[in-house]
Amino acid sequence: RWVLSLQCKGSRNFLSALRRAVEVDFKDKEKHKSQGLYLLTTGIPDQETHTISAYVAEVCRGFDLQLHVCLFSAGKDLGSSGEIPARYADPTETARAFKEIVQAARGRFHWFGEAGIFESDDITSIVSEMEKAKSYSQKCAFLVESLKQRS
Numbered sequence: 001r002w003v004l005s006l007q008c009k010g011s012r013n014f015l016s017a018l019r020r021a022v023e024v025d026f027k028d029k030e031k032h033k034s035q036g037l038y039l040l041t042t043g044i045p046d047q048e049t050h051t052i053s054a055y056v057a058e059v060c061r062g063f064d065l066q067l068h069v070c071l072f073s074a075g076k077d078l079g080s081s082g083e084i085p086a087r088y089a090d091p092t093e094t095a096r097a098f099k100e101i102v103q104a105a106r107g108r109f110h111w112f113g114e115a116g117i118f119e120s121d122d123i124t125s126i127v128s129e130m131e132k133a134k135s136y137s138q139k140c141a142f143l144v145e146s147l148k149q150r151s
Contacts, residue, residue, distance in 0.1 A: 012087070014045030014052055018067075022059050036107070039069045041098075044089040049097040053104040060105045067105030069098045073113040095119065 021037055045052060056067055073091040089097065095111050095118070102109040108121040117123065 012041075012043055012046045014039075015047050015055060018052075018055070018059070022065065035064065036066045036068060039067065040072070041069065042072050044087055044094040044097055046087050049100050053101050056101055057104040065105070067102060067107040069102050069107065069109050071095055071098055071109070071111045073111065073118070 018037075059065060060067065071094060073094075091113075095109075098111075099109050102121075110120045110122065111118040112120070
């Protein structure tokens with residue numbers, strides 16, 4: 001319920017938020033085998049992608065941390081303040097940047113909007129597993145059929 005009371009605010013200063021999360025908010029991080037951090041965002045960070053990717057790779061290597069990104073692309077700009085962000089990118093460029101950051105963090109990327117899911121690492125994995133199962137099933141059926149014909 002507390003999530004429903006939250007208001008969208010802040011900036012796109014990704015590095016500042018990430019530093020706070022990993023250097024201050026992850027208490028007793030050495031006691032945990034793995035931890036995940038989820039970024040829910042609607043736009044590209046203020047900093048350059050390669051800078052963020054380098055920092056994320058270093059931080060995630062330090063302990064078992066995975067950064068997952070959920071990018072929401074709205075039909076219209078969600079910013080009601082009228083302020084222009086320090087850095088702008090179209091939705092495709094934004095998705096490309098976050099995919100690079102997520103790869104550096106060994107995390108997962110999800111991109112969705114009002115029209116539905118555009119891309120999701122989890123869904124891609126599920127579809128891949130289903131295709132492998134189908135292929136395996138077809139091979140088994142072929143093997144059984146060839147054994148029946150020999151009898």
